[in-house]
Amino acid sequence: MMTLAGNLHINESRFREDFQRLTRDGATPDGGLNRPALSIAHLAARETFQDMIWQRGFTARSDLAGNLSACHYPSMQTKPVLMLGSHLDSVKDGGRFDGTLGVAAAFEVLQVLREHGLDRPLEVMDFTDEEGTWVSLMGSRAISGQLTRKDLTNPRGDLETFQRVLQRAGLSISGILSAKRNAEDLCAYLELHIEQGTRLEKSRTDIGIVTGMVGIHMYLVTFSGQANHAGTTLMSERHDAALGASKFCLMVQETVTERFPNCVATVGRMDFSPGTFNIVAGQVTVFMELRTEDAERAEELQQALYEAAEHSAKMFDLGIDFQHLESVTERRMHPTVIEAFEAGVSALGFSSRRLPSLAGHDAQSMARLCRSGLIFVPSAGGFSHSSREYTCWEDCVNGANVLLNAARQLVASF
Amino acid sequence: MMTLAGNLHINESRFREDFQRLTRDGATPDGGLNRPALSIAHLAARETFQDMIWQRGFTARSDLAGNLSACHYPSMQTKPVLMLGSHLDSVKDGGRFDGTLGVAAAFEVLQVLREHGLDRPLEVMDFTDEEGTWVSLMGSRAISGQLTRKDLTNPRGDLETFQRVLQRAGLSISGILSAKRNAEDLCAYLELHIEQGTRLEKSRTDIGIVTGMVGIHMYLVTFSGQANHAGTTLMSERHDAALGASKFCLMVQETVTERFPNCVATVGRMDFSPGTFNIVAGQVTVFMELRTEDAERAEELQQALYEAAEHSAKMFDLGIDFQHLESVTERRMHPTVIEAFEAGVSALGFSSRRLPSLAGHDAQSMARLCRSGLIFVPSAGGFSHSSREYTCWEDCVNGANVLLNAARQLVASF
Numbered sequence: 001m002m003t004l005a006g007n008l009h010i011n012e013s014r015f016r017e018d019f020q021r022l023t024r025d026g027a028t029p030d031g032g033l034n035r036p037a038l039s040i041a042h043l044a045a046r047e048t049f050q051d052m053i054w055q056r057g058f059t060a061r062s063d064l065a066g067n068l069s070a071c072h073y074p075s076m077q078t079k080p081v082l083m084l085g086s087h088l089d090s091v092k093d094g095g096r097f098d099g100t101l102g103v104a105a106a107f108e109v110l111q112v113l114r115e116h117g118l119d120r121p122l123e124v125m126d127f128t129d130e131e132g133t134w135v136s137l138m139g140s141r142a143i144s145g146q147l148t149r150k151d152l153t154n155p156r157g158d159l160e161t162f163q164r165v166l167q168r169a170g171l172s173i174s175g176i177l178s179a180k181r182n183a184e185d186l187c188a189y190l191e192l193h194i195e196q197g198t199r200l201e202k203s204r205t206d207i208g209i210v211t212g213m214v215g216i217h218m219y220l221v222t223f224s225g226q227a228n229h230a231g232t233t234l235m236s237e238r239h240d241a242a243l244g245a246s247k248f249c250l251m252v253q254e255t256v257t258e259r260f261p262n263c264v265a266t267v268g269r270m271d272f273s274p275g276t277f278n279i280v281a282g283q284v285t286v287f288m289e290l291r292t293e294d295a296e297r298a299e300e301l302q303q304a305l306y307e308a309a310e311h312s313a314k315m316f317d318l319g320i321d322f323q324h325l326e327s328v329t330e331r332r333m334h335p336t337v338i339e340a341f342e343a344g345v346s347a348l349g350f351s352s353r354r355l356p357s358l359a360g361h362d363a364q365s366m367a368r369l370c371r372s373g374l375i376f377v378p379s380a381g382g383f384s385h386s387s388r389e390y391t392c393w394e395d396c397v398n399g400a401n402v403l404l405n406a407a408r409q410l411v412a413s414f
Numbered sequence: 415m416m417t418l419a420g421n422l423h424i425n426e427s428r429f430r431e432d433f434q435r436l437t438r439d440g441a442t443p444d445g446g447l448n449r450p451a452l453s454i455a456h457l458a459a460r461e462t463f464q465d466m467i468w469q470r471g472f473t474a475r476s477d478l479a480g481n482l483s484a485c486h487y488p489s490m491q492t493k494p495v496l497m498l499g500s501h502l503d504s505v506k507d508g509g510r511f512d513g514t515l516g517v518a519a520a521f522e523v524l525q526v527l528r529e530h531g532l533d534r535p536l537e538v539m540d541f542t543d544e545e546g547t548w549v550s551l552m553g554s555r556a557i558s559g560q561l562t563r564k565d566l567t568n569p570r571g572d573l574e575t576f577q578r579v580l581q582r583a584g585l586s587i588s589g590i591l592s593a594k595r596n597a598e599d600l601c602a603y604l605e606l607h608i609e610q611g612t613r614l615e616k617s618r619t620d621i622g623i624v625t626g627m628v629g630i631h632m633y634l635v636t637f638s639g640q641a642n643h644a645g646t647t648l649m650s651e652r653h654d655a656a657l658g659a660s661k662f663c664l665m666v667q668e669t670v671t672e673r674f675p676n677c678v679a680t681v682g683r684m685d686f687s688p689g690t691f692n693i694v695a696g697q698v699t700v701f702m703e704l705r706t707e708d709a710e711r712a713e714e715l716q717q718a719l720y721e722a723a724e725h726s727a728k729m730f731d732l733g734i735d736f737q738h739l740e741s742v743t744e745r746r747m748h749p750t751v752i753e754a755f756e757a758g759v760s761a762l763g764f765s766s767r768r769l770p771s772l773a774g775h776d777a778q779s780m781a782r783l784c785r786s787g788l789i790f791v792p793s794a795g796g797f798s799h800s801s802r803e804y805t806c807w808e809d810c811v812n813g814a815n816v817l818l819n820a821a822r823q824l825v826a827s828f
Contacts, residue, residue, distance in 0.1 A: 092688045093641070132692065156691075197646035214645065218691050227507070229798035230680035231628065231705045231773040232611035235671045237796065242681045243667055246660035253657055257649045266644035267656045268693055269686040274506045277570075277632050277682050277703045278546065279799045289691045291645045359645040382651065384643035385693045 007347050008116060008408055010108045010400045016393065019104040022049060022088065023096045032387025033096050037089040037129030037138070038066070038165045045088045049103070049126055056111060065142035065179035066128040066171050070107060072114050073121045080187040082411050083370075084109055084403065085125030087362060089133065095389025097194045097379075097396075099130055105192045105400040109407055120411045127362045134162050136216070136328060138176070140365035145180040151326075152176060181369065187414045188337055188373070189366035192403045194391050195376040196359055196384035206350035206398050208376030209341045213357045213364040215298050215330040217290045221248065221309050224319035227274055227282025238280050244318040245270050245284035251308040252288065260301050263292045264358065291358055294330060331364035337373025337410065344405035350398055359384075375402055421761050422530060422822055424522045424814045430807065433518040436463060436502065437510045446801025447510050451503040451543030451552070452480070452579045459502045463517070463540055470525060479556035479593035480542040480585050484521060486528050487535045494601035496825050497784075498523055498817065499539030501776060503547065509803025511608045511793075511810075513544055519606045519814040523821055534825045541776045548576050550630070550742060552590070554779035559594040565740075566590060595783065601828045602751055602787070603780035606817045608805050609790040610773050610798035620764035620812050622790030623755045627771045627778040629712055629744040631704045635662065635723050638733035641688055641696025652694050658732040659684055659698035665722040666702065674715050677706045678772065705772055708744060745778035751787025751824065758819035764812055773798075789816060 025048055026034050026041030035041035046068050053060040059071040069085070086102025106124040113122060128139030134155040141147045152173045155162040166172055195201075200208050225239030249267045256265045269287040288305070292298040306322050313320035338354070345352040355376070357364075363374040377399035380390040439462055440448050440455030449455035460482050467474040473485040483499070500516025520538040527536060542553030548569040555561045566587045569576040580586055609615075614622050639653030663681045670679040683701040702719070706712040720736050727734035752768070759766040769790070771778075777788040791813035794804040 091693060092690060195646065196643045197648070198651065216645065216692075226797075226802075227800045228796075229610045229773060229800075230682060230703055231630065231678060232609065232793075232798055233678070233796060234611070235667065235678055237612065240667070240680075242663055242684075246663040246681075249656055249660040250664075253649065253654070264645060264647070264649055266654075266691070266694055267660075268644060268691050268695060269689040270656075270684050272683040274799075275683040276506060277680070277701050278550075278630075279505060279682055280680055281682060282800070287691050289644055359643060379646075382642075382647060383640075384646055385688075386641045386643075386696065388640075 008112055008404050010112055010397065010404055012397055014111070015104065015108040015397065015400055018052065018107060019101065021052065022100050022104050024048065026090070028093065028387060030387040031096065032093060032389070033090045033100070034093050035090045036092055036133040037131060038134070038169045042089050043169060046126065049088060052107070058110070063143065063179050064175035065139045066169055067139040067143060067179070068126045070110060070124040072110060074119050077119060077121050079120055079414065080185055081121040081123050082187055082407060083123045083125055083189045084191065084407060085127060085362065086191050086193060087127045087130035089129055089131055091131045091385045093387065094385050095383070095387060097389055097391050098196065098384060101194060101391065101396055102192045105403055108400055109404045112404055113408060118408070118411065130362055132156065137360060137362060137365050140362035142176050142179040143181045144365045144369040146365055146368055147177060149173065149177060183369050186370040188371040188410050189363060190337065190403060190407055191361060191363045191374045192399045193361055193374060193376060194384070194389070195379045196382070197379060198382035199355055200376060200378040201380065201382065203353065205353050206395070207345050207352040207402055209338055209352050209354050210333050210357045210374040210376060211338070211354050212332040213330055213360055214291045214293050215295060216328040216360050217298055217302065218325040218327070219288045220323045220325055221286040221288055222283060222321040223248070223313055224283050224321070225281065225316070228280045230278045230280055233280055239317055240280050241284040241318055242272065242281040243316040244312045245286050247312040247315060248286060248309050251312060252305060255304050255308055256301070259304065260297070263290065263297060263301055265290045265301070265305065293356055328360050331367045333363065333367065333373050334371035337371050340406040340410045341373055341375050341402060343409055344402040347405055348401055350402065375399060422526055422818050424526055424811065424818055426811055428525070429518065429522040429811065429814060432466065432521060433515065435466065436514050436518050438462065440504070442507065442801060444801040445510065446507055446803070447504045447514070448507050449504045450506055450547040451545060452548070452583045456503050457583060460540065463502060466521070472524070477557065477593050478589035479553045480583055481553040481557060482540045484524060484538040486524060488533050491533060491535050493534060493828065494599055495535040495537050496601055496821060497537045497539055497603045498605065498821060499541060499776065500605050500607060501541045501544035503543055503545055505545045505799045507801065508799050509797070509801060511803055511805050512610065512798060515608060515805065515810055516606045519817055522814055523818045526818055527822060532822070532825065544776055546570065551774060551776060551779050554776035556590050556593040557595045558779045558783040560779055560782060561591060563587065563591060597783050600784040602785040602824050603777060604751065604817060604821055605775060605777045605788045606813045607775055607788060607790060608793045608798070608803070610793050610796070612796035613769055614790060614792040615794065615796065617767065619767050620809070621759050621766040621816055623752055623766050623768050624747050624771045624788040624790060625752070625768050626746040627744055627774055628705045628707050629709060630742040630774050631712055631716065632739040632741070633702045634737045634739055635700040635702055636735040637662070637698050637727055639696055639730070640694070642694045644692045644694055647694055653731055654694050655698040655732055656686065656695040657730040658726045659700050661726040661729060662700060662723050665726060666719060669718050669722055670715070673718065674711070677704065677711060677715055679704045679715070679719065707770060742774050745781045747777065747781065747787050748785035751785050754820040754824045755787055755789050755816060757823055758816040761819055762815055764816065789813060
């Protein structure tokens with residue numbers, strides 16, 4: 001692959017100003033962001049981004065999945081589009097850098113490339129619901145044709161609320177299913193994101209170049225006992241679902257820690273029914289998520305946790321329902337893009353390492369549609385999905401510059 | 415104490431019809447009742463009861479705490495009132511007999527006593543929120559002067575919702591605080607209730623005569639860790655509040671079972687924050703309730719569970735907040751009333767035993783105001799606060815007849 005002489009550099013002050021502007025809507029007092037996909041705060045952030053797109057003289061495009069993009073399509077150009085992007089939505093009570101930094105960086109790269117008279121179609125994407133408030137990676141899976149009607153009619157939360165929220169955003173399930181784009185129209189997709197972990201910080205590395213994403217598997221594990229009076233039901237007479245769920249939660253942690261060193265499993269929530277002080281829990285539903293580097297390992301872990309759930313239920317004489325809810329399969333990043341990132345890193349004199357992503361990202365959906373790549377910048381202390389999430393500004397700028405030079409090199413090579 | 419020759423008997427078919435009518439509002443498909451205090455279904459049940467009061471030619475009275483009563487006040491009478499009653503509210507997804515059976519039985523007793531020309535002031539009470547959907551034993555604590563403004567401004571759920579619900583029912587916090595009645599105006603309070611346990615059924619006893627109620631103590635135990643990304647935060651780097659809460663839940667059960675044989679403790683709910691699949695829980699709040707026969711034992715148990723909470727928090731490097739929310743202190747039933755019940759039991763040829771109540775009842779609030787007594791009828795299988803709650807009709811009738819004859823004897827003795 002040819003490389004061009006001389007490096008480009010982003011406009012730091014403009015980049016910083018844009019990032020600050022894009023992190024205002026839904027900002028929380030503790031310095032975090034609270035804008036779950038399609039919430040009022042999230043829609044406000046998109047309006048802010050749309051204003052920025054217009055002000056800078058780009059075309060704003062909003063597709064049937066709600067994805068908002070800034071387009072630079074030279075009228076005499078027929079070559080495929082280079083796409084860059086990330087997402088403006090956050091988890092509930094999340095941080096400022098997760099997603100929004102990638103959108104701001106991509107938008108800055110777009111402006112620099114246009115300033116340098118790059119005569120190629122470019123598009124900067126803000127994908128819908130990357131975090132899966134409703135359906136994980138919804139926007140990027142929609143345009144890469146990886147969403148089924150079943151995915152959309154079984155959202156997190158309930159369908160009716162989801163549909164009301166879609167309606168408010170001017171969207172619909174049928175529309176989202178029609179948002180697919182053609183592979184021939186795209187040459188590559190590039191994304192910058194924070195690591196959300198400590199591997200870069202601990203190894204003092206500037207840039208992480210992602211080789212692929214882990215698979216994510218979600219389960220609802222329900223323990224069923226007998227709802228009963230919390231005073232008159234003797235301890236010995238109880239079928240208390242709370243005990244099975246609690247035992248299971250501890251076994252999940254033990255199992256993964258002791259037998260599955262490279263995997264993670266999380267119990268992020270338990271719903272008690274009826275759920276009051278004075279009634280023994282008749283039913284408790286455990287919300288569990290697993291992440292593994294390959295499908296085979298996922299199978300083994302799922303089996304081990306299924307046995308743990310059965311064991312916990314038997315211990316307290318409870319019924320059990322182990323329901324696999326949803327999976328996002330692991331995905332490899334494209335070698336050409338990985339090389340372009342590494343060329344950019346070395347041209348700019350930064351340090352980098354290849355590593356797998358333990359989180360899901362839009363780049364993994366896009367890998368189904370075109371050459372896809374992702375870089376990480378360090379996360380201080382590894383805090384993520386939390387208001388304590390932080391990346392120092394120098395690292396943000398370094399990442400944006402790598403993204404810029406990799407993009408420039410890629411378009412030159414197609 | 416004198417006893418009168420001959421026993422009175424209730425009108426079975428009328429009693430049955432009234433009970434069925436009073437269990438229609440808020441009935442669930444599985445044969446249970448869902449009418450938390452001041453819910454639409456509960457207010458509907460009260461309207462039904464008010465219609466019955468009018469139809470049978472009694473005066474309906476609704477006090478400032480929302481307590482609804484059927485009054486028979488002979489105009490030439492100055493003697494203190496004999497009060498009977500229970501409650502029409504249920505827990506969320508509760509049973510048909512808890513409370514409503516006692517109201518129906520008391521109303522039947524009222525009608526029989528009037529038919530027999532009893533020239534004494536009688537009142538049948540339906541107390542507000544016995545179950546503590548908002549404030550436990552609210553109605554009976556209000557008329558016995560045991561509610562503070564603090565009790566009412568710290569309801570379960572949030573204050574604003576509570577106030578909106580009060581407004582819908584035509585009530586207010588200041589009003590509830592003004593609902594106290596005078597001890598001199600009451601001679602005694604009698605109540606019939608289902609046991610909600612298995613002691614009577616297992617010992618094949620017709621009637622349980624309650625000696626006193628256990629104390630009830632409620633706590634919110636909050637474990638604080640660090641909310642973080644469920645994929646990128648390695649298991650070894652987590653401060654997962656779910657683990658501390660789960661460990662604590664299991665320790666509560668072990669501690670009570672092994673060291674406090676006559677007590678019960680329940681974890682009826684856990685609230686996870688932020689509470690989603692893909693975020694390690696930053697905070698989990700455990701809703702815990704204890705019941706003990708005496709205050710000293712309660713102190714010991716609370717101390718033991720506090721240590722269990724500290725241990726669980728330390729195990730997973732979490733912060734802990736152990737908050738005592740509310741207590742209902744234990745209370746003795748009045749010997750005169752106990753004797754009247756026993757006289758009624760033997761006159762009718764039933765079997766009975768004295769036993770403490772492991773549940774809270776309006777009779778315990780009333781004990782602060784006048785001579786108070788409570789009888790139990792058997793609960794099949796001990797199911798309670800559940801749609802499986804059941805008492806065979808013969809036991810219901812027997813209980814009502816004991817209530818009738820005890821009431822008749824008591825009024826004769828004052």
